[in-house]
Amino acid sequence: MASSEEDGAPEAGGDREAPRRRRRLGSLATAWLTFYNVAMTAGWLVLAIAMVRFYMEKGTHRGLYKSIQKTLKFFQTFALLEIVHCLIGIVPTSVLVTGVQVSSRIFMVWLVTHSIKPIQNEESVVLFLVSWTVTEITRYSFYTFSLLNHLPYFIKWARYNFFIILYPVGVAGELLTIYAALPYVKKTGMFSIRLPNKYNVSFDYYYFLLITMASYIPLFPQLYFHMLRQRRKVLHGEAVVEKDE
Amino acid sequence: MKHYEVEILDAKTREKLCFLDKVEPQATIAEIKNLFTKTHPQWYPARQSLRLDPKGKSLKDEDILQKLPVGTTATLYFRDLGAQISWVTVFLTEYAGPLFIYLLFYFRVPFLYGHKYDFTSSRHSVVHLACICHSFHYVKRLLETLFVHRFSHGTMPLRNIFKNCTYYWGFAAWMAYYINHPLYTPPTYGAQQVKLALAIFVICQLGNFSIHMALRDLRPAGSKTRKIPYPTKNPFTWLFLLVSCPNYTYEVGSWIGFAIMTQCLPVALFSLVGFTQMTIWAKGKHRSYLKEFRDYPPLRMPIVPFLL
Numbered sequence: 001m002a003s004s005e006e007d008g009a010p011e012a013g014g015d016r017e018a019p020r021r022r023r024r025l026g027s028l029a030t031a032w033l034t035f036y037n038v039a040m041t042a043g044w045l046v047l048a049i050a051m052v053r054f055y056m057e058k059g060t061h062r063g064l065y066k067s068i069q070k071t072l073k074f075f076q077t078f079a080l081l082e083i084v085h086c087l088i089g090i091v092p093t094s095v096l097v098t099g100v101q102v103s104s105r106i107f108m109v110w111l112v113t114h115s116i117k118p119i120q121n122e123e124s125v126v127l128f129l130v131s132w133t134v135t136e137i138t139r140y141s142f143y144t145f146s147l148l149n150h151l152p153y154f155i156k157w158a159r160y161n162f163f164i165i166l167y168p169v170g171v172a173g174e175l176l177t178i179y180a181a182l183p184y185v186k187k188t189g190m191f192s193i194r195l196p197n198k199y200n201v202s203f204d205y206y207y208f209l210l211i212t213m214a215s216y217i218p219l220f221p222q223l224y225f226h227m228l229r230q231r232r233k234v235l236h237g238e239a240v241v242e243k244d245e
Numbered sequence: 246m247k248h249y250e251v252e253i254l255d256a257k258t259r260e261k262l263c264f265l266d267k268v269e270p271q272a273t274i275a276e277i278k279n280l281f282t283k284t285h286p287q288w289y290p291a292r293q294s295l296r297l298d299p300k301g302k303s304l305k306d307e308d309i310l311q312k313l314p315v316g317t318t319a320t321l322y323f324r325d326l327g328a329q330i331s332w333v334t335v336f337l338t339e340y341a342g343p344l345f346i347y348l349l350f351y352f353r354v355p356f357l358y359g360h361k362y363d364f365t366s367s368r369h370s371v372v373h374l375a376c377i378c379h380s381f382h383y384v385k386r387l388l389e390t391l392f393v394h395r396f397s398h399g400t401m402p403l404r405n406i407f408k409n410c411t412y413y414w415g416f417a418a419w420m421a422y423y424i425n426h427p428l429y430t431p432p433t434y435g436a437q438q439v440k441l442a443l444a445i446f447v448i449c450q451l452g453n454f455s456i457h458m459a460l461r462d463l464r465p466a467g468s469k470t471r472k473i474p475y476p477t478k479n480p481f482t483w484l485f486l487l488v489s490c491p492n493y494t495y496e497v498g499s500w501i502g503f504a505i506m507t508q509c510l511p512v513a514l515f516s517l518v519g520f521t522q523m524t525i526w527a528k529g530k531h532r533s534y535l536k537e538f539r540d541y542p543p544l545r546m547p548i549v550p551f552l553l
Contacts, residue, residue: 196428201510 029090034147036081041140043075048133065113065120065129072129076109100219105132107212108174115190116181124180128173131166138162160231167227171220178209185209249310249317253281256299256322270311274304277321291400294324329400336390339409343417344383350421351376362427369431371439375424375507378446382499385450393457395464397471416518420511432508445502452495455481460492473538486542487550489531493523494548524548 025033050068055061065072079102085091086098113125142159145151185191191205249270253263263284268277278290294303297313299322310319351372355363367373423429432438459482463472476483484491500516527547534541546553 195423195426196430198430198433198508199510200423200426200430200508202423 025090030147033085033090034144036085037140037144037147040075040078041137041144043071043078044133044136044140047071047075047129048137051129051133061123061126062121065125068129069114073109073114076105076132079105108177111191112178112181116184118184119177119180122177122180124173124176126173128170128177131170131173134162135166135170156234160227160235163224163227167220167224171216175213175216178213182206182209247317249315249319251277251310251319251321253295253321253323254299256296256324259299262323268310270309272310273306274308274310275306277310278306281323288323288325289329291329292326294326295321296324298322326402328403330403330406331400332396332398333390335401335406335409336394337387338406339413340383340386340390342410342414344380344387346414346417347376347379347383347421350418350425353425353427357422358427365427367425367427367429369429371431371506372424372429374439374443375503378443378503378506379421382450382503385454389454389457393461395461395466416511416515420507420509420515423509423511424507430508432506438508439506442502442504442506446499446506447502449495449498449502452481452484453492453499455479456484456492456495459485471537473534473541484550485545487545488527489534489545489547490523490527493527494550497523497548524553 047068050071051064054064054067058064082091082102083095083099086093086095091098108128113120119125138155138158142151142155145155186206189205191203191208193201193203195202247270248266249268249272251265251268252261253265254260255262263281265277265280268280274295275290278293278295281293281295282289290306296303297315297320301322303324304313304321313319350357353362353365432442459477459479460474462477463474464470474485476485481495482491484494488494497516497520500512500519504512504516524547531545531547
């Protein structure tokens with residue numbers, strides 16, 4: 001959820017160069033972050049190419065997830081490091097915001113798509129995979145070039161314009177996928193604990209998923225409008241009067 | 246006697262909001278706030294933050310105009326803190342909720358559990374004991390709010406009451422649901438476990454209360470003085486030798502006791518979240534003590550002896 005103290009973008013990496021003076025990073029931190037962002041750009045590019053090749057060869061989305069799942073899981077899970085980057089301060093974004101972002105991706109990959117096999121061939125999966133892939137390639141190349149101090153305008157343009165379509169498309173894909181998973185979760189009672197048990201707790205994954213879907217309603221607009229504000233600031237140099245806390 | 250002139254500017258827009266002339270040099274910030282309210286009645290003193298620098302720290306109500314680093318025409322910057330609510334009101338509301346909510350589950354009021362359980366009573370003695378402990382805890386908190394605590398600040402931002410009540414009431418409902426559930430499972434080690442837990446709980450409740458009394462006695466009524474707390478004759482206060490905020494230490498201890506007593510995971514989670522928050526507060530308090538008092542006892546840790 002958008003943090004109140006931080007002005008940083010909701011995604012990890014922080015992009016405060018336009019209005020503010022850039023933080024001085026040690027050379028080790030710069031080297032590591034450059035390597036990290038290059039690697040992630042490459043990883044998601046590989047994913048994109050694999051997805052395109054699959055569709056060109058098979059002509060269908062069925063089996064697409066299965067064919068790219070290892071690569072997806074590897075690179076998306078690796079993104080947990082971004083929380084550490086914020087924690088140790090080499091990236092100026094709030095830990096909480098980054099944590100929420102990465103956690104929602106980990107949730108989608110591991111707790112929904114990986115665990116609920118019957119929905120892996122739904123079209124909605126392709127929808128969010130495409131959205132994530134384009135978003136991440138743009139985002140990580142943006143960070144890479146920023147770190148190298150050679151940011152081509154079109155990358156900046158892409159980073160602050162693509163989301164306008166990609167964000168809602170991705171959200172739609174995620175929500176439709178969770179919705180498709182609901183009947184299977186209810187039927188199997190997976191990931192759930194019932195009473196009685198010796199720890200006197202219960203958990204119903206079905207209701208948890210419903211609550212998660214509902215939480216998109218307050219969360220998505222906040223993140224979306226935050227990105228829109230960032231876009232106005234970065235691309236059009238508008239002075240943004242921050243809301244008082 | 247030379248009078249001061251005070252101009253108050255908006256900290257963000259630098260707009261001139263108020264000009265006060267013929268202000269006594271001995272006037273306090275509190276008095277200036279009252280004068281400012283006269284021209285802007287929507288900004289009552291509790292929601293005013295006045296500072297010397299737009300980005301600086303707030304001046305205290307007790308600060309005296311003459312003693313501030315200002316010329317005879319003083320410029321103060323104003324920031325609106327937003328709607329305020331008194332600490333007492335917030336505490337009473339956030340503590341009354343859990344007391345009441347837990348009892349709703351204890352008495353199995355309709356619509357909480359299946360209809361066949363309405364107004365039935367648990368057959369486990371630990372469930373009754375847990376209700377007594379939980380209720381005692383919140384009654385204690387309410388009474389302390391009314392008669393013991395001496396608050397440094399009168400008010401806090403209004404939105405805090407929604408945040409705080411969600412936390413306290415939400416967790417109270419969550420743990421009360423399981424402890425009073427018809428399918429509740431009593432502790433694995435039976436009466437032994439319950440007795441040990443009760444002992445921990447009682448000791449920590451007494452400890453927490455002792456610390457609250459000791460802190461109260463540090464500060465005369467109506468004042469806002471701050472002093473280093475020291476152990477008194479009461480053995481429970483000897484924990485001051487090892488920690489800055491033994492009230493938080495005892496509070497965590499009480500909830501750990503309650504968790505062992507009920508063997509209920511939501512209680513353990515509540516204890517963990519509470520511990521995290523209290524650790525943040527204790528570290529802040531510890532830092533303030535260190536900054537304010539040169540002779541602060543070096544052995545003390547913020548909340549956990551020797552560790553944290």
